[in-house]
Amino acid sequence: MHFAIKELNTSLGKIRDLDISIGRIEEEGWTDPVGPTPFPSLASLRNWDLTLLQRYRPFYMPFCDLCCLCTYGKCDLTGDKRGACGIDMPAQQSRMVLLASSIGAATHLSHARELVDRILERNGHQKPIDVGGHNVEVEAPIIRLVCGIRPRTIGDLEEVLEYLETEVTQLLAATHTGMEANNLDFESKVLHAGMIDQVAMEVADIAQVSAFGFPRADPEAPLVQLGMGTVDQKKPVILVVGHNVLPSIDIIDYLEHNGLSSDVEVTGICCTATDMTRYSPSAKIIGPISWQLRYLRSGIPDVVVMDEQCIRADTLLEAQKMRTPVIATSPKNCAGLPDRSGDGAEEIVADLVAGKASGALILDSVKAAQVAVQTVLEVAPERSHFKVLPSTDMITEKAGECTQCKLCRRSCPNDLAIPDAMKAAAKGKFSLLNEMYDECVGCGRCEHACPQGIPIHSVICAAAQKQIKEETFTVRAGRGAIQDVEIRQVGGPIVLGEIPGVVAFVGCANYPKGGREVAEMCMEFAHRRYIVVTSGCAAMSAAMYRDDEGHTPYEMYPGSFEAGGLLNVGSCVSNAHIAGAAVKIASIFARRNLRANYEEIADYVYNRVGAVGVAWGAMSQKAAAIASGFWRLGIPVVVGPHGSKYRRMLLGRADKKEDWSVFDARSGERVYVGPVPEHLFVAAETKEEAAVMVAKLCMRPNDTSKGRAIKLNHYIDLHKRYMGTLPSDIPLLVRTVADIPLTMKSDVLNILRESGWSEHSIPDPTLLSSQIREKKGVR
Amino acid sequence: MGSTDPWMIAEVAGPRRASVITKAEVADAIIRRARHPLLIVGSLSAEIEVDDRKLIDYLVLLAQKGGIPVVATAQVGKDLLERDLTPDRQMAAVDIAQRLADPLWKGVDGKGPHDLAMFAGLPYYLTQTVLSGLKHFAPAVKTMTLDNVYHPQASWSLSNLSLRDWVTTLRSIIENLEE
Numbered sequence: 001m002h003f004a005i006k007e008l009n010t011s012l013g014k015i016r017d018l019d020i021s022i023g024r025i026e027e028e029g030w031t032d033p034v035g036p037t038p039f040p041s042l043a044s045l046r047n048w049d050l051t052l053l054q055r056y057r058p059f060y061m062p063f064c065d066l067c068c069l070c071t072y073g074k075c076d077l078t079g080d081k082r083g084a085c086g087i088d089m090p091a092q093q094s095r096m097v098l099l100a101s102s103i104g105a106a107t108h109l110s111h112a113r114e115l116v117d118r119i120l121e122r123n124g125h126q127k128p129i130d131v132g133g134h135n136v137e138v139e140a141p142i143i144r145l146v147c148g149i150r151p152r153t154i155g156d157l158e159e160v161l162e163y164l165e166t167e168v169t170q171l172l173a174a175t176h177t178g179m180e181a182n183n184l185d186f187e188s189k190v191l192h193a194g195m196i197d198q199v200a201m202e203v204a205d206i207a208q209v210s211a212f213g214f215p216r217a218d219p220e221a222p223l224v225q226l227g228m229g230t231v232d233q234k235k236p237v238i239l240v241v242g243h244n245v246l247p248s249i250d251i252i253d254y255l256e257h258n259g260l261s262s263d264v265e266v267t268g269i270c271c272t273a274t275d276m277t278r279y280s281p282s283a284k285i286i287g288p289i290s291w292q293l294r295y296l297r298s299g300i301p302d303v304v305v306m307d308e309q310c311i312r313a314d315t316l317l318e319a320q321k322m323r324t325p326v327i328a329t330s331p332k333n334c335a336g337l338p339d340r341s342g343d344g345a346e347e348i349v350a351d352l353v354a355g356k357a358s359g360a361l362i363l364d365s366v367k368a369a370q371v372a373v374q375t376v377l378e379v380a381p382e383r384s385h386f387k388v389l390p391s392t393d394m395i396t397e398k399a400g401e402c403t404q405c406k407l408c409r410r411s412c413p414n415d416l417a418i419p420d421a422m423k424a425a426a427k428g429k430f431s432l433l434n435e436m437y438d439e440c441v442g443c444g445r446c447e448h449a450c451p452q453g454i455p456i457h458s459v460i461c462a463a464a465q466k467q468i469k470e471e472t473f474t475v476r477a478g479r480g481a482i483q484d485v486e487i488r489q490v491g492g493p494i495v496l497g498e499i500p501g502v503v504a505f506v507g508c509a510n511y512p513k514g515g516r517e518v519a520e521m522c523m524e525f526a527h528r529r530y531i532v533v534t535s536g537c538a539a540m541s542a543a544m545y546r547d548d549e550g551h552t553p554y555e556m557y558p559g560s561f562e563a564g565g566l567l568n569v570g571s572c573v574s575n576a577h578i579a580g581a582a583v584k585i586a587s588i589f590a591r592r593n594l595r596a597n598y599e600e601i602a603d604y605v606y607n608r609v610g611a612v613g614v615a616w617g618a619m620s621q622k623a624a625a626i627a628s629g630f631w632r633l634g635i636p637v638v639v640g641p642h643g644s645k646y647r648r649m650l651l652g653r654a655d656k657k658e659d660w661s662v663f664d665a666r667s668g669e670r671v672y673v674g675p676v677p678e679h680l681f682v683a684a685e686t687k688e689e690a691a692v693m694v695a696k697l698c699m700r701p702n703d704t705s706k707g708r709a710i711k712l713n714h715y716i717d718l719h720k721r722y723m724g725t726l727p728s729d730i731p732l733l734v735r736t737v738a739d740i741p742l743t744m745k746s747d748v749l750n751i752l753r754e755s756g757w758s759e760h761s762i763p764d765p766t767l768l769s770s771q772i773r774e775k776k777g778v779r
Numbered sequence: 780m781g782s783t784d785p786w787m788i789a790e791v792a793g794p795r796r797a798s799v800i801t802k803a804e805v806a807d808a809i810i811r812r813a814r815h816p817l818l819i820v821g822s823l824s825a826e827i828e829v830d831d832r833k834l835i836d837y838l839v840l841l842a843q844k845g846g847i848p849v850v851a852t853a854q855v856g857k858d859l860l861e862r863d864l865t866p867d868r869q870m871a872a873v874d875i876a877q878r879l880a881d882p883l884w885k886g887v888d889g890k891g892p893h894d895l896a897m898f899a900g901l902p903y904y905l906t907q908t909v910l911s912g913l914k915h916f917a918p919a920v921k922t923m924t925l926d927n928v929y930h931p932q933a934s935w936s937l938s939n940l941s942l943r944d945w946v947t948t949l950r951s952i953i954e955n956l957e958e
Contacts, residue, residue, distance in 0.1 A: 059877040061912035065793025076794050079915060089915050406780065410788045415903055449788070512902065644908040649873045655884075683873050685853040685905060686822050693871070723869050724857030 030150050035597030038148030039163050042170050042192055045632070048599045049188035051767050052606075052634065055659050056650035056680040058187055060093040063647055067092050070177045085177050093647050094186030095175050097624065100646070101190050102171045104625025105197035107309055108573060109164050110332065111244055112204035116157050118246055119211040125155025129210045132217030135483040138587055141580040141594060142202040146195060148596030154210065157203050164203075167196045194628025195598070201626075202576035209480045212249060214278035219486075219560035219567070221479040224277040226285040226543050227471030231300055236380030237265040238372055239301035241292060243309040243572060245275035247329045250369035251305065252280045264376060269295060270310050271536055271571035277477045278570060285475060287544070288509035288537030289619075290442035294461045296322065298468070302383050303352075303376040305368065308332050309572075310508070310620060314444075316359055323383065325352040325375055326359035329368045337361040349374045389462040390455070392430070398459055399425035401452045408456055411449035413642065414439055414512060418446055418456060430463040437464035438514040441617075475543035476554040478535070478570020482581040484588055486561040490531065491589025495608045497707015499563045500714050501698030502531045504578045505538040507615030507623045510642045515541030517687040518616050522566060523553055524691055528714055529563040530698070535575050538616065539568040575626050579633055582609045599768060606634020607662065607765040610698035610711070612677075613637040614690065618646070627681065636677045636697045638690050643683045650680035654732055662701055664763030668772040671763040673701035674732045688722040695719075696733075701765035705738035713741035716748075731755040735762055782938035786928035790907050795914065797929070797936040803951030809923055809935060810845055810956065813895035815886060818842050819875060820866070822853035824900025830946045834900050837949045838925070839864045844956045848887050850875050852901060872901055876909045880917040892919065898933070899925040907932050925949070 007014065037044045065078045067087065075083030082088050087095070119127060129151055131139050138144065140151050143160055151157055171193050174180045180189065208214060215221035231237060240248045248268060255261045266283045268276050269292055273285040286295050289310050295301065296318045304319050308330040312318070316335050319326045328335045340348045340360040345367055351357040352375045362368040390398065402422035409418050416439060421432035437460055446456040461468065493499040503525045505518055518541040526532045534542045543552050557566035561581065569577045586592040586604040594601060605611070613630050615623055618639045624646055627637040631650065639646070653659055654675035661670045676699040684690035695715040703711060712733060719727040730751050734740060736759045740748045766772070783799050785791060800806050810816055824835040835855065839862045842849045851859055851866035852875070859866050867887040868875070878884045879896055886893050896913065898906055906924065910932035913922050921934040927945035930936040937948060 057877075059873065059880065059912060060916065061873070061876070061908040062915055063908075063911070064791070065795065065915075077915075078793060078795050079918060407788070410780070410786055413904070415787070641902050641905045644873060644905050647908075649877070651874060651877045653877075653881075655878075679874075682871060683905070685872055685901065688854040689822075689852070689871060722854045722857065723851075724854075724860045725869070728869070 032593050032595040034148050035593060035595050035600070037598050038596035040146065040598060041167070042174070042189060045192065045598055046188050048602060049191045049632065050184060052191070052631070052680065053184050053187055053650070056652050058090070058094065058183065059649045059651050060090055061644060061647055061649070062089060062093055063645065087181070090183035091181060091186060094183040094190065095180070097646065097648050098171065098186050098190050098193060099175050100621040100624040101193035101197070101628045102168060102175065104620065104622035105171070105193045105200060106168045107622050108197050108204060108625065109161070109168055109200040111308065111573065112200045112207065113161055114244060114246065115204050115207045116154060116161060119154045119207055123154065123211060125153060127154040127211060129153060129156070129206055130216065131206050131209045131481045132483055135485060136217050136481050137484055138584050138594070140202055140206055141583040141587065142198050142576055144594045145583055145596070145598055145601055146199050154207055157207060160199065160203055164196050164200050167192070171196070190628050191632040194625055194630070195632045197625035198576055198579050198629035201573040202580065204573040205480065205570065205576055208245060208275065212245070212279050214275070214570070215477055215479050217481040217483045218479050219558065221477040221559060222281040223474040223554060224281045224283070224285065224477050226287065226473045226475045226540060228286055228291070228295060228298065228300070229469045229472040230284050231265055231267055231286070233300055235263060235265045236376040237267055237301050238303050238305060238376050239267050239269065239286070239295065240272050240276065240305045240307065241269045241315070242307035242311050243271040244307040244330065245272055245279065247305050247307050247365045247368050248272055248276035248283070249279055250365045251372055252276065252283065254369040254373050258373070260373065264373065267301065272307055274478050274536070274539065274571040281477060285540060287471070288515065288540045290509040293318065293442045293444050293457055296324070297458050297461065298389060299383070302380040303327065303372050305329060305372050306333055306335065309622070320358050323355065325379060327368050327372050328359065328361045329363065329365055331363055334361050335359065339363065341367070345370045345374065349378065353378045389465060390458055391462070395425055395430065395433070395459050395462050396428055398454050401454055402426065403452060405451065407449040407451065408446035411445040413441055413443060413445070413510070416440065425459070425463065433460050433463035434467065436460050437467060438516060441510055471544070473543045473546070473552045474554060475540060475552070476559050476568045478539070478568050478574055479559060480570060480574065481577045482561045482584065484584065487581065487584045487588045490562060491585045493563070494585060494610060495589065495702060497610060497700065497703030497711055500528065500530050500610065500711045501694070502533065502581070502609070502611040503694055503698070504533040504535070504611065504613045505542060505616065506535045506575055506578070506613055506626060507538050507617055508619035509537040509541060509617045510619035510640070511541070511617040512641050513687070515544055515617070518542050519545035519553055521614065521616070521687060521691060523556070525694070526553070526557045526564055526566045531561055531563060532557070532566045533578050534566070534568045535570060535578065536572045541617070542566070572622060572626070579629060579635070582611050582633060582635060585609055600771065602633050603766055603768050603771065606767070608700055608702040610700050610703070611635045612694050612697045614694060615643065616640045616690065618643045631680050636680050636682070638693050638697065639681070639683050640690070641683055641685050649682055651682060652678045652680070654678050654729060662763060662765040662767055663769060663772055665766045665771050665773055666764045672760055673763065673765060674735065675729070676700055676733065692718045692722055699733060701763065705736055705762070708735065708739040709741045712739060713744065716741065716744055726751060731757040735760055780939055783929050784939065785931050786939060787903050790904070790931065792911065792931040796931040797933040799929070799938045800923070800935050801938070803948050803955060806923065806935070806952045807955040809895065809921070810847070815891055815893045816845070816847050816895040816897060817850060817887060817893040818847045818897045819850045819852060819872070819901070820855050820859065820899060821872065821901030821906070822855050823902065825855055825858040827900065829942065829949065835859065836862065837953065838899055840953045841956070844953055850887055855900070872905055872909050876912050879913060879920050882919055894919060895921050895923065897923045897925055903928060906930055
C-alpha cells in the first residue's frame with residue numbers, strides 16, 4: 001500500500017510531503033507465472049553452477065603461495081599442503097576470487113543504493129521507471145529474471161536493493177575463515193555474486209536513466225567529445241573523476257541555473273564522465289581511468305571533484321603538486337579531508353581559493369557543486385601558469401640523470417623499455433618516449449621505483465605533448481537499453497547463427513599494448529557484421545582512433561543493435577543492458593518466461609545466443625563481478641594477458657568428447673555438439689589471439705548450418721590471417737557437410753577426411769533435463 | 780639487481796622458488812633427462828632481438844636439434860611456419876597449462892604426458908601466472924624458462940642475464956644438444 005499527502009492541516013499541526021508505502025503492491029495485469037527461483041539465495045542455483053563448472057573446470061594460477069587472512073598465518077599452501085584452518089590451495093584461490101567478486105558487487109550495489117535514495121528523496125516513490133518509452137516494454141529484464149518482479153516505479157526498486165544487500169552480506173560471510181570449504185562451492189558463490197552484481201547494475205542504470213533524462217535506448221544518442229585536446233583551456237576547467245554521476249549533475253545544473261554553462265568546462269574521467277555526457281552532451285570525456293595522472297599533471301583541471309570508485313588514492317597528493325583544490329563528495333572516499341559539509345559554501349570557497357585548505361569533504365552534492373563552480377571561477381585565472389609539463393630542455397636534463405638501473409622497467413606493468421627511451425631522450429631524441437605514451441597505463445610505479453627521483457610519467461607525457469593536443473575524438477553517448485523492436489529484428493538471426501555474434505567490449509584500461517587495440521578489435525568485428533557493444537572505459541578506448549578520413553569508429557558504424565552496429569550502452573552499470581539484451585532475446589524472440597526463471601533462461605542463452613564479452617584491460621574487482629555475471633548466464637569472457645592475474649580461468653577441454661554432450665530437448669537423448677563455446681573465462685596473450693578466440697567462442701550448439709557456416713568462415717579466416725594456418729579443431733566444429741563455408745569447402749573437406757570425421761546431428765540443445773519435452777527414458 | 784631477483788620486482792612467489800640454471804650444461808642435462816619435453820613459444824619471441832637474430836630463431840634451433848615438440852601461443856605459429864617449423868599445437872598459454880596439469884593427458888603428439896615444459900617469449904607476468912598454476916597443480920611436470928630473466932615460479936630458471944650472456948647460454952644449450 002502506498003499513499004502520499006502533499007499538505008495536510010490537522011489539529012496536531014501541518015503535515016507536508018507525507019509519503020507512506022506499506023508492503024509491496026502485487027503486480028496487476030502481469031500474468032506470467034512465477035518461476036522456480038524468485039529472489040534466489042546462495043544455494044538456489046547451485047545445480048546450474050555445478051553443471052557449468054563440470055564443463056568449464058577452474059584452472060587456478062595462484063598469485064602467491066600463501067594465505068595471510070588470519071593470525072594462524074601466514075600459511076604455505078604450496079602443492080597439496082593445507083593451511084592451519086584446513087583450507088587447500090584450490091579453495092583459497094576460489095575464495096580470493098569470491099572476495100574480489102563480492103567487492104565488485106558491493107560497489108555497484110552501494111552505487112545503486114545512493115542513486116535510488118537520492119531519486120526517492122527528490123522525486124518520491126512514484127517516479128516511473130522509463131528506460132525507452134514504448135520501445136522498451138521489458139524495462140528490467142534482469143530484475144524480472146532474478147527477482148520475479150516487474151518494477152514500475154523507482155520505489156519498487158527498494159525491495160530489490162534490500163534483497164541484494166542481504167545476498168552480498170551472505171557472500172562476504174562465506175569467505176570467513178572456517179566457512180565454505182570446497183572450491184566448487186566457492187565458485188558457485190562467485191557466480192551468485194556476479195548475478196547479484198548484474199541486478200545491482202540494472203537497478204543503478206534504470207534509475208538514473210529514468211530520473212535524469214539520459215538517452216533512453218536511443219541508437220542515435222549524440223556524439224560527444226573525448227580527449228585532452230578537446231578541452232578549451234581558456235576557460236576554467238572542472239575535473240570530475242569516479243563513477244557516481246550525482247555530483248556532476250549538480251555541477252551542470254548549478255552552472256545552468258546561474259547562466260555559466262558556456263563559461264566553464266566540465267570534464268570527466270572514467271564512468272562519471274560517460275554518465276555526465278548522457279546528462280549533458282556538452283560535458284567532455286578526457287579518457288579512461290589511466291588518464292588520471294597525466295591529466296592532473298597537465299595542470300589543465302583547476303578543480304578536482306571526486307565521487308567514488310577507481311579514483312587514484314594519491315589524487316589529493318597529485319593535485320596539491322599542481323595547487324589544484326580537491327573536493328571529495330562520497331563517504332566511501334573521504335581522502336583524509338576535513339568534513340566541511342556543515343560549513344557555508346562561501347567559507348569553504350574562500351579557504352580553497354586562498355590555499356588555506358587543499359581540499360574539502362562535502363557530503364552534500366548540491367553544496368559541493370556550488371563550491372566547485374565558485375572555486376574554479378576564482379582559482380582558474382591564478383593557475384594559468386601551472387598549465388605546463390616539462391619543457392624539452394627539462395626532458396633532456398631529467399633523462400640525463402638516469403643511471404640505467406632498470407628499476408623503472410622492472411616496476412612497469414607492461415615492461416616498457418623506459419631505460420632505452422631515457423638514454424635516447426638524454427641525447428635529445430624523444431621518439432621512444434613518445435611511442436611509450438600509447439602503451440603506458442598511467443600507474444606511475446616507475447616514478448616510485450626511480451632512485452634518482454626522475455618524474456618519468458611526466459617526462460613521457462611531455463614528450464607526447466603534440467599527441468595529447470591531437471586527442472580529439474568523438475564517442476556516442478551511452479544509449480542505455482536495447483529496444484524491444486531491435487531484439488525482435490535480430491533475435492532470430494542471432495539464435496540461428498546468421499548474425500555471427502554479439503561481442504561486448506567492456507571493462508577497464510589495463511591494456512597490454514594500449515587502448516588502440518580495443519578500437520581495432522571493435523572495427524574488425526563491426527566490419528564483419530557482428531553486433532559490437534561497448535561500455536565503460538572500453539567504450540572510450542574504442543573511440544580513440546581515426547581513419548584516413550578522420551572518422552572515429554562511432555562515426556563509421558551505426559549505433560543500433562544490428563549487424564555491423566557499434567553501440568555504446570554507457571558506463572559500468574550499463575553493462576546490465578548487455579546481459580539484458582541476451583535475456584530479452586529469450587523473452588521477446590523466443591517467448592520464454594523470464595519471471596524468476598533463471599536456470600531455463602541461462603540455459604537458453606548459453607546454448608543459443610552467440611555472445612562473448614571482451615574485457616581487454618580488466619583491472620578491478622568490479623570487472624571480476626561483471627565477468628562472473630556473464631558466466632552464470634553462460635556467456636564466455638575473454639580477458640587480456642593481465643586478466644590472468646584474476647588467478648583463475650574457467651576452461652573447457654575440447655579434447656574430451658564426453659564433456660560436450662547436451663540433451664536434445666525433442667527426444668531426451670544425449671547428443672555430442674562439439675566444444676562450443678570452448679571456454680567460459682580465458683586470457684588471451686595478444687589482440688590477434690583474442691580476435692580468433694572471440695570468433696570461435698561465438699559458436700553455439702543451436703547454430704543452424706547456415707549460421708555455423710558463417711561463424712566458421714570468420715573463425716577460419718581470422719585464424720589463417722593471424723596464425724597462418726587452418727585451425728586444427730575444424731573437425732570438432734563441423735557437424736554436417738552443410739556447416740562448411742562454401743568458399744572453403746575443398747580445404748575443409750580435406751581436413752575432415754584426414755581426421756576421420758563423421759557427421760552428427762544438430763539437436764534442440766539444453767543442459768537441463770527439465771527442458772526435455774518428450775522423455776524417452778534417457779536422462 | 781641480483782641474479783635471482785624477480786625481473787618484475789613485486790613478483791615474489793613464496794617459499795618455493797626456482798632453482799637457477801648457472802650453466803648451459805645444466806639446462807641440457809634437464810632436457811636430456813626428460814622423457815617427453817615440450818617447448819612453449821610465446822608471442823614476444825618474434826619481437827625480442829638476441830644478437831643478430833630473434834629469440835624465436837634460437838627456439839626453432841632448440842626444438843629441431845632436440846626433437847622437442849612445440850606449442851605456439853598467440854600468433855607466433857605463423858612466425859614458426861616462416862622458419863619451416865610447424866608447431867605441434869597452437870594454443871593459448873593458459874590452455875596448454877591446464878592440459879599439462881592433467882596427468883592423463885596424452886600430450887601434444889599423443890605420445891603421453893609431458894614431464895618437462897620449457898617456456899620462452901611470453902609476457903613476464905603471464906609466464907609467472909601460468910608457471911604458478913603448474914607449480915601447484917602439475918606435480919609431475921617440471922618447468923624451465925629460457926628467458927634472460929629470473930622466473931621464481933618455475934622449477935628451473937635462467938638468472939637475470941645480460942644480452943651477451945644470454946646469447947652464449949642459448950647457443951651452448953643448442954650446441955650441447957647436438958652432441
